[in-house]
Amino acid sequence: MISSDYTRGLFITDSSARIVMLVIDGLGGLPHPDSGRSELETANLPNLDALCARGSTGLISPLGPGFTPGSGPAHLALFGYDPWTSSIGRGALSGLGLGLDFKPGDVAARLNFCTVDDAGLVTDRRAGRIPTDVCVRLCALLQDITIPGVKVTVAAEMEYRAAVVFRGEGLSDGVTDSDPQVTGHLPLPLQAATAADERMVAVANQFLDQVRHILADESPANMVLIRGFGRYPELPSMQQVYGLHPVGIAGYPMYRGIASVVGMETPETDWDVDAELDLLQQRWRNHPDEDFYYVHVKKTDSAGEDGDFDKKVHLLEEVDARIPRILELEPDVLIVTGDHSTPSIMRAHSWHPVPTVIASGRCIPVHGAQLSERSCASGSLGQIPSTALMALALAHAGRLAKFGA
Amino acid sequence: MISSDYTRGLFITDSSARIVMLVIDGLGGLPHPDSGRSELETANLPNLDALCARGSTGLISPLGPGFTPGSGPAHLALFGYDPWTSSIGRGALSGLGLGLDFKPGDVAARLNFCTVDDAGLVTDRRAGRIPTDVCVRLCALLQDITIPGVKVTVAAEMEYRAAVVFRGEGLSDGVTDSDPQVTGHLPLPLQAATAADERMVAVANQFLDQVRHILADESPANMVLIRGFGRYPELPSMQQVYGLHPVGIAGYPMYRGIASVVGMETPETDWDVDAELDLLQQRWRNHPDEDFYYVHVKKTDSAGEDGDFDKKVHLLEEVDARIPRILELEPDVLIVTGDHSTPSIMRAHSWHPVPTVIASGRCIPVHGAQLSERSCASGSLGQIPSTALMALALAHAGRLAKFGA
Numbered sequence: 001m002i003s004s005d006y007t008r009g010l011f012i013t014d015s016s017a018r019i020v021m022l023v024i025d026g027l028g029g030l031p032h033p034d035s036g037r038s039e040l041e042t043a044n045l046p047n048l049d050a051l052c053a054r055g056s057t058g059l060i061s062p063l064g065p066g067f068t069p070g071s072g073p074a075h076l077a078l079f080g081y082d083p084w085t086s087s088i089g090r091g092a093l094s095g096l097g098l099g100l101d102f103k104p105g106d107v108a109a110r111l112n113f114c115t116v117d118d119a120g121l122v123t124d125r126r127a128g129r130i131p132t133d134v135c136v137r138l139c140a141l142l143q144d145i146t147i148p149g150v151k152v153t154v155a156a157e158m159e160y161r162a163a164v165v166f167r168g169e170g171l172s173d174g175v176t177d178s179d180p181q182v183t184g185h186l187p188l189p190l191q192a193a194t195a196a197d198e199r200m201v202a203v204a205n206q207f208l209d210q211v212r213h214i215l216a217d218e219s220p221a222n223m224v225l226i227r228g229f230g231r232y233p234e235l236p237s238m239q240q241v242y243g244l245h246p247v248g249i250a251g252y253p254m255y256r257g258i259a260s261v262v263g264m265e266t267p268e269t270d271w272d273v274d275a276e277l278d279l280l281q282q283r284w285r286n287h288p289d290e291d292f293y294y295v296h297v298k299k300t301d302s303a304g305e306d307g308d309f310d311k312k313v314h315l316l317e318e319v320d321a322r323i324p325r326i327l328e329l330e331p332d333v334l335i336v337t338g339d340h341s342t343p344s345i346m347r348a349h350s351w352h353p354v355p356t357v358i359a360s361g362r363c364i365p366v367h368g369a370q371l372s373e374r375s376c377a378s379g380s381l382g383q384i385p386s387t388a389l390m391a392l393a394l395a396h397a398g399r400l401a402k403f404g405a
Numbered sequence: 406m407i408s409s410d411y412t413r414g415l416f417i418t419d420s421s422a423r424i425v426m427l428v429i430d431g432l433g434g435l436p437h438p439d440s441g442r443s444e445l446e447t448a449n450l451p452n453l454d455a456l457c458a459r460g461s462t463g464l465i466s467p468l469g470p471g472f473t474p475g476s477g478p479a480h481l482a483l484f485g486y487d488p489w490t491s492s493i494g495r496g497a498l499s500g501l502g503l504g505l506d507f508k509p510g511d512v513a514a515r516l517n518f519c520t521v522d523d524a525g526l527v528t529d530r531r532a533g534r535i536p537t538d539v540c541v542r543l544c545a546l547l548q549d550i551t552i553p554g555v556k557v558t559v560a561a562e563m564e565y566r567a568a569v570v571f572r573g574e575g576l577s578d579g580v581t582d583s584d585p586q587v588t589g590h591l592p593l594p595l596q597a598a599t600a601a602d603e604r605m606v607a608v609a610n611q612f613l614d615q616v617r618h619i620l621a622d623e624s625p626a627n628m629v630l631i632r633g634f635g636r637y638p639e640l641p642s643m644q645q646v647y648g649l650h651p652v653g654i655a656g657y658p659m660y661r662g663i664a665s666v667v668g669m670e671t672p673e674t675d676w677d678v679d680a681e682l683d684l685l686q687q688r689w690r691n692h693p694d695e696d697f698y699y700v701h702v703k704k705t706d707s708a709g710e711d712g713d714f715d716k717k718v719h720l721l722e723e724v725d726a727r728i729p730r731i732l733e734l735e736p737d738v739l740i741v742t743g744d745h746s747t748p749s750i751m752r753a754h755s756w757h758p759v760p761t762v763i764a765s766g767r768c769i770p771v772h773g774a775q776l777s778e779r780s781c782a783s784g785s786l787g788q789i790p791s792t793a794l795m796a797l798a799l800a801h802a803g804r805l806a807k808f809g810a
Binding site: 378 | 435436464468469471472473474476477492493494495496498632633748751753754755756757758782787788
């Protein structure tokens with residue numbers, strides 16, 4: 001995809017209109033079997049209701065009907081990037097999210113600490129879910145790995161999960177995973193997609209050999225499985241494709257990582273919503289040149305993944321109570337949406353399209369509109385791809401020129 | 406785009422079913438801040454209501470969410486042509502619409518007579534909206550312009566609007582506009598998109614120099630702004646891609662121009678709706694081989710662009726009162742739609758999708774459907790691209806064959 005595909009070069013830069021996009025992670029849900037009402041339909045959301053009563057509502061789909069996105073593709077779609085062709089490897093996402101020293105040309109991969117027997121067969125793909133502090137200690141041991149011409153950085157993520165970044169000449173990411181996905185098998189041999197990926201395979205094999213040696217006496221985590229090789233993603237920036245000066249406000253590192261991939265400034269913040277909104281208000285007032293703020297709320301998704309319906313309802317109400325903090329800034333356009341749905345009854349991300357509201361002076365509110373799966377299904381925005389949202393954001397801000405005479 | 410993309414070659418030619426597509430320019434609007442009702446929701450439209458009560462309604466989007474079309478792309482989309490790749494320069498449209506001697510290889514541009522002060526600053530981009538007869542007189546003066554190797558033809562359009570056609574070797578249309586879009590500025594210098602466009606820039610600059618000289622003593626129209634350079638567009642005809650014998654009925658020359666580009670016959674008519682419908686009725690009765698009539702209503706768009714909410718409401722009611730004149734012809738399919746939205750509160754074209762009704766014996770009316778932005782948002786046609794309308798027109802006319810056995 002070339003940059004002109006995003007907005008056909010029609011964006012207007014000499015505008016002072018400012019946009020806030022509040023992304024409530026895993027926003028959409030499904031009806032609770034007892035009440036027949038979804039999390040959004042159960043929650044008391046007076047501020048979001050008021051926003052829908054004057055805005056345009058609709059449903060947005062990150063990948064199209066039936067396809068469930070991970071966080072990476074879901075966010076790329078929100079920012080207008082084709083999530084199928086612009087995908088970021090899981091390793092790259094971890095690398096970005098951990099705030100590792102990770103830059104263009106580098107290749108990252110995801111590591112899972114695991115247990116192997118004397119024959120090398122995998123007996124536990126998660127090494128008994130070792131606690132995070134053990135993971136941190138083991139990762140420190142792996143910093144001793146040396147590969148000629150390659151800088152290796154290993155960092156702990158959570159429990160048995162870690163990430164590695166390789167930096168050097170001629171590295172690439174066309175490499176298969178070693179994770180056999182089942183126990184009782186040897187790790188899979190790494191395979192190169194093309195001849196150009198042979199060097200990366202050789203480097204990764206050296207890495208795995210040294211890991212095996214270093215961890216030989218550890219228990220239960222005496223080996224790693226490596227997967228999700230991914231180059232630092234090189235995407236056109238939101239400055240280039242939208243003419244915006246974007247800022248990403250996200251407490252959780254991975255979302256700052258995604259935001260920085262598309263060119264946002266990503267000041268650090270705690271992941272508490274109030275802390276994020278403190279930062280938003282401070283940036284808004286002190287940086288009048290900044291015109292696009294992505295604000296990310298994480299905990300709603302976690303509650304959905306935990307299957308905690310009531311907690312998700314409560315967290316939605318907490319977000320609702322903070323909407324006035326955004327409105328007092330008087331943004332020209334306020335969008336409230338989600339990256340994907342995470343229905344509590346599914347305990348997972350899902351494919352269901354995401355309730356969305358755009359509020360500006362150019363909207364078509366429908367009678368009784370609310371920010372819910374069912375209400376937004378008949379909103380005036382229709383049911384559209386998530387990738388269409390950025391053009392709508394610019395249009396509602398008066399930042400998109402007419403095409404043709 | 407090749408012709409088979411339009412209907413996959415499935416159109417049926419041995420049919421006597423006839424289609425009328427009434428295009429109300431700038432049809433869609435936005436709620437008035439006082440009443441909360443849009444132009445369509447404010448107007449009393451008993452005949453259109455009755456049509457919606459037995460037809461299928463929906464919203465059509467010319468360019469997709471967020472993108473605002475000019476008249477050219479908006480109409481091409483209505484006729485089923487990809488508006489992004491088939492676009493026609495405004496000047497080319499005007500050249501076509503005026504019935505100028507305009508053919509492949511020529512380049513046309515739009516002229517607006519304007520007023521400049523002694524310093525050359527534009528003080529009125531429309532020269533006080535000079536009457537058409539003054540425009541005709543001034544265009545006659547400009548026929549004296551001579552540029553070596555280039556034939557120049559200037560013709561009046563309406564009020565302050567005119568068009569010029571350049572014919573000669575090496576002309577092209579990658580040239581920017583001189584219209585600064587605001588008063589108090591000099592006209593913009595013409596710029597070439599590529600080296601191949603330098604000759605066209607030089608020719609156009611010679612033209613402008615001579616115009617300045619010829620009009621120096623005129624008032625208020627003492628200069629022109631030039632814009633919308635466009636080559637003669639070469640598109641497959643509606644005969645080829647739909648098997649139709651189409652007729653365009655439009656009083657305003659530019660719309661006859663668009664219609665002729667896609668192969669319609671375009672008999673001249675006044676732009677009064679009754680005159681257009683007189684012509685429709687006459688053609689319908691005397692030319693039974695003609696099976697597709699595009700009928701264009703212009704004034705609704707002008708009222709929207711002028712920000713005259715009440716006038717747009719009144720004009721919609723005038724159109725509604727004339728729907729019976731179409732119905733008495735008993736068309737197999739009657740479509741009422743718009744090329745794009747022109748909300749009065751925005752005083753401009755917009756990206757909002759356009760309320761649409763298709764009436765035939767094969768429809769799915771929804772309860773209480775009306776021709777309005779909100780009602781059509783939940784109509785049975787859904788929210789679809791404008792380019793899908795022609796296939797629906799053919800389908801409702803029984804003119805599109807089954808695909809596959």
